[in-house]
Amino acid sequence: xxxxxQKKETILQGLTGQFKEAQMVIFVNFHGLSxxxxxxxxxLLRTTGSQYKVAKKTLIKKAMETLNVIGDMPxxxxxxxxxxGADNLPTVAKSLIKFIKENKEMAISGGILENKFIGSxxxxxxxxxxxxxxxxxxxxxxxxxPRQRLVGALGGDLRKxxxxxxQIRK
Numbered sequence: 169x170x171x172x173x174q175k176k177e178t179i180l181q182g183l184t185g186q187f188k189e190a191q192m193v194i195f196v197n198f199h200g201l202s203x204x205x206x207x208x209x210x211x212l213l214r215t216t217g218s219q220y221k222v223a224k225k226t227l228i229k230k231a232m233e234t235l236n237v238i239g240d241m242p243x244x245x246x247x248x249x250x251x252x253g254a255d256n257l258p259t260v261a262k263s264l265i266k267f268i269k270e271n272k273e274m275a276i277s278g279g280i281l282e283n284k285f286i287g288s289x290x291x292x293x294x295x296x297x298x299x300x301x302x303x304x305x306x307x308x309x310x311x312x313x314p315r316q317r318l319v320g321a322l323g324g325d326l327r328k329x330x331x332x333x334x335q336i337r338k
Contacts, residue, residue: 176227183223183231183250190252193280194264194291197246198222200273209267209274218253218260232280239285242278257281261295 171179187193198206210220225244232241253260268274276288298306 171224179223180227180231183221183227184234186219186221186250186252187231187235187280190254191281192253192257192260194251194253194261195228195242195244195277195279196249196251196264196268197275197277198249198273199246201271202273205271205273209271212263212267213251213260216253216260216263217255218251220249220251222247222249235280235283237280237283237285241285242287244277246277248277256300258294258297258299261291265292265295 201209206220213220225248228244228248228250229241251260251264264276268276276291278288279286279291281290281294
């Protein structure tokens with residue numbers, strides 16, 4: 169069933185708005201992905217605060233023309249879906265990479281991050297970034313480490329001194 173011109177304009181306006189609001193957009197080729205797997209992916213992405221949207225490539229390209237994106241646009245081959253991430257971008261990328269490992273039919277084509285086109289490798293690198301909580305825990309450890317070492321060093325000398333005094337007493 170053909171999409172009417174009015175419907176296409178509505179979709180184009182929606183895509184343009186989503187492109188402008190999203191901090192990150194990931195293009196995925198979902199050719200061969202089952203409906204059940206797609207449903208599972210949508211549910212997974214909803215938990216990360218992101219959105220999965222399927223649109224025609226011509227509409228995607230027209231919507232991107234309104235943006236000032238730097239770099240070369242990735243090759244959009246096959247059936248393309250968009251994943252719009254608003255916040256917690258490493259979590260979105262991790263969830264997507266994990267899903268793709270389970271569902272080999274899907275592949276990352278590229279994306280947009282901070283108004284620059286990125287490749288699929290960059291999305292994988294983004295997924296490798298630790299979560300905010302882990303980074304904060306590492307920061308606290310680094311800040312606290314000199315104090316722990318000082319206490320250990322001072323405590324070690326006092327223990328040695330106490331052991332020497334107890335040996336002299338005997």
